[in-house]
Amino acid sequence: MLLADKFESLLRLGDNTLILAQRLSEWCGKGPVFEEDMALTNIALDLLGQARLWLTYAGEVESKGRDEDALAYLRDAHQFRNLLLVEQPNGDYALTMARQFYFDTWHHLLLQELLKSTDERIAAIAEQAVKEVTYHLRRSSDLVTRLGAGTEESHRRMQTAVDELWPYTGEMFAPDAVDEALAAQGIICNPGQLHEPWLKHVAEVFRQATLTLPSGTWMQKGGKQGRHTEHLGYILTEMQFLQRAYPGAKW
Amino acid sequence: MSMYAQLVETGVNQLQSRAEMSAEERAFQERVDAGIKIEPKDWMPEDYRKTLIRQISQHAHSEIVGQLPEGNWITRAPTLKRKTILLSKVQDEAGHGLYLYGAAETLGVTRDQLYADLLSGKVKYSSIFNYPTLTWADIGAIGWLVDGAAIMNQIPLCRCSYGPYSRAMIRICKEEAFHMRQGYDIMIALCRDGTPEQKALAQDALNRWWWPSLMMFGPPDAESVHSAQSAQWKIKLFSNDELRQKFIDQTIPQAEYLGIRVPDPELKWNEESGHYDFGKIDWDEFWNVVKGNGPCNRERLRARVQAWEDGAWFREALVAHAEKQSQREAEATKAA
Numbered sequence: 216m217l218l219a220d221k222f223e224s225l226l227r228l229g230d231n232t233l234i235l236a237q238r239l240s241e242w243c244g245k246g247p248v249f250e251e252d253m254a255l256t257n258i259a260l261d262l263l264g265q266a267r268l269w270l271t272y273a274g275e276v277e278s279k280g281r282d283e284d285a286l287a288y289l290r291d292a293h294q295f296r297n298l299l300l301v302e303q304p305n306g307d308y309a310l311t312m313a314r315q316f317y318f319d320t321w322h323h324l325l326l327q328e329l330l331k332s333t334d335e336r337i338a339a340i341a342e343q344a345v346k347e348v349t350y351h352l353r354r355s356s357d358l359v360t361r362l363g364a365g366t367e368e369s370h371r372r373m374q375t376a377v378d379e380l381w382p383y384t385g386e387m388f389a390p391d392a393v394d395e396a397l398a399a400q401g402i403i404c405n406p407g408q409l410h411e412p413w414l415k416h417v418a419e420v421f422r423q424a425t426l427t428l429p430s431g432t433w434m435q436k437g438g439k440q441g442r443h444t445e446h447l448g449y450i451l452t453e454m455q456f457l458q459r460a461y462p463g464a465k466w
Numbered sequence: 467m468s469m470y471a472q473l474v475e476t477g478v479n480q481l482q483s484r485a486e487m488s489a490e491e492r493a494f495q496e497r498v499d500a501g502i503k504i505e506p507k508d509w510m511p512e513d514y515r516k517t518l519i520r521q522i523s524q525h526a527h528s529e530i531v532g533q534l535p536e537g538n539w540i541t542r543a544p545t546l547k548r549k550t551i552l553l554s555k556v557q558d559e560a561g562h563g564l565y566l567y568g569a570a571e572t573l574g575v576t577r578d579q580l581y582a583d584l585l586s587g588k589v590k591y592s593s594i595f596n597y598p599t600l601t602w603a604d605i606g607a608i609g610w611l612v613d614g615a616a617i618m619n620q621i622p623l624c625r626c627s628y629g630p631y632s633r634a635m636i637r638i639c640k641e642e643a644f645h646m647r648q649g650y651d652i653m654i655a656l657c658r659d660g661t662p663e664q665k666a667l668a669q670d671a672l673n674r675w676w677w678p679s680l681m682m683f684g685p686p687d688a689e690s691v692h693s694a695q696s697a698q699w700k701i702k703l704f705s706n707d708e709l710r711q712k713f714i715d716q717t718i719p720q721a722e723y724l725g726i727r728v729p730d731p732e733l734k735w736n737e738e739s740g741h742y743d744f745g746k747i748d749w750d751e752f753w754n755v756v757k758g759n760g761p762c763n764r765e766r767l768r769a770r771v772q773a774w775e776d777g778a779w780f781r782e783a784l785v786a787h788a789e790k791q792s793q794r795e796a797e798a799t800k801a802a
Binding site for chain 1: 564
């Protein structure tokens with residue numbers, strides 16, 4: 216039972232990073248300045264690297280012979296465990312930055328907790344990832360601040376973006392039975408405990424960015440359990456095309 | 467000129483003899499002949515400066531536009547490892563574009579001016595990027611053939627006369643060698659380790675990329691009016707036809723190892739010359755693609771223009787924020 220829960224939890228970690236990396240790589244060659252293009256690609260590469268570590272470990276825990284590619288390319292939407300937030304479309308650069316900022320703030324807090332995991336492999340992956348994510352968070356916090364406090368137009372776009380994605384933030388902190396079982400063993404932390412520090416950082420950045428903290432309380436949920444938005448199906452269609460079109464082929 | 471900068475005007479129709487040169491020009495040419503690098507603060511002929519700006523900026527634009535055909539497959543790469551490699555490669559290309567714009571800026575232009583000339587269609591980029599990437603095998607073919615051809619041209623440029631360009635090329639060539647290997651590695655996976663269907667993808671990609679790759683070296687020497695001046699300035703070290711022949715000689719055995727054939731019925735080994743003979747290149751197609759009639763010219767440029775226009779509000783916001791920040795700092799200093 217615990218192994219099944221661990222597998223589930225590792226898929227969540229792997230799918231979050233994989234799907235966000237996939238979204239970010241859609242920006243490649245289309246960024247607003249070359250330096251941004253390169254920075255986003257860097258972040259996509261970091262997240263993709265993390266996804267591969269999580270999914271490889273998930274496959275080992277499951278012990279049914281599935282490797283990172285079997286898990287990434289041969290599951291359908293209802294078997295993906297990522298947060299709804301990361302599958303949301305890129306939109307304009309403000310929306311991409313808002314998505315990144317909400318995610319990075321949470322991701323950084325989560326990885327710091329995972330450093331203490333009683334599962335050594337999880338702690339080791341977290342240790343590698345947290346260095347990268349520290350930079351991601353510094354960068355997205357800085358950009359949200361500058362765009363919020365930039366021009367009238369950038370302020371309007373940034374406010375629209377943070378409002379738009381707000382309902383997808385609640386899911387990050389809502390524990391389910393899987394989380395509770397693993398938290399009881401010290402393998403992961405209870406996501407509920409991340410809410411307060413998350414809100415504190417977001418509120419502080421928004422204050423500097425002259426953005427209004429959204430106040431809505433109704434939150435979308437389901438990603439962690441495999442109930443997604445319509446967007447995920449298209450992401451998978453594109454990502455999985457070759458593996459589906461040429462079953463069993465090696466690349 | 468060839469390759470990533472395929473047609474560079476030198477502003478000079480006929481080479482000057484030593485006697486016709488001014489004292490400054492003679493001193494400059496003597497330095498070039500002695501293999502001493504020209505640095506940004508050194509005196510240089512105006513045509514040398516302008517030619518270099520054109521050549522380096524075309525190369526930079528090619529790197530930036532070149533992100534698009536390969537970027538097209540990042541989201542569809544067949545394994546996570548291949549996706550990682552492709553994403554890094556496309557990122558390297560943006561990095562190459564940046565070093566090259568930096569090298570051009572040492573000649574007294576700004577990156578924004580150069581980029582505006584790309585977006586307005588005034589300055590070209592390598593025509594090879596006006597061909598589409600239709601299947602995954604195209605990513606292999608581009609690495610193998612297009613990067614392979616680029617390296618062939620760029621290694622000599624590491625020794626070119628202009629210091630900043632030469633140093634940028636040294637850095638770029640190291641990464642290009644890795645790019646070519648990853649492309650050939652994709653081809654090996656398809657052709658030697660793959661299924662018949664995968665091998666057919668590779669053959670189809672070779673059929674489409676072979677002739678455009680040969681065209682990358684630029685028009686035949688007999689028609690390259692500006693080459694003599696560039697050669698004298700040591701910003702072009704081998705002729706288009708020499709490099710093209712070298713590329714063919716290198717590539718045919720690689721295709722044989724893969725077990726796929728180049729789409730040229732006239733290709734055959736010439737024992738006497740020690741080179742491959744090859745069929746006639748369709749220069750009409752080449753000139754049409756240069757003029758804007760390639761399959762993707764409009765899309766490629768439109769994509770870059772769209773990205774630039776969509777990013778305008780972002781760039782303005784960063785400038786506005788920096789201004790507000792320095793204003794606040796100035797006020798704080800005054801108050802203190």
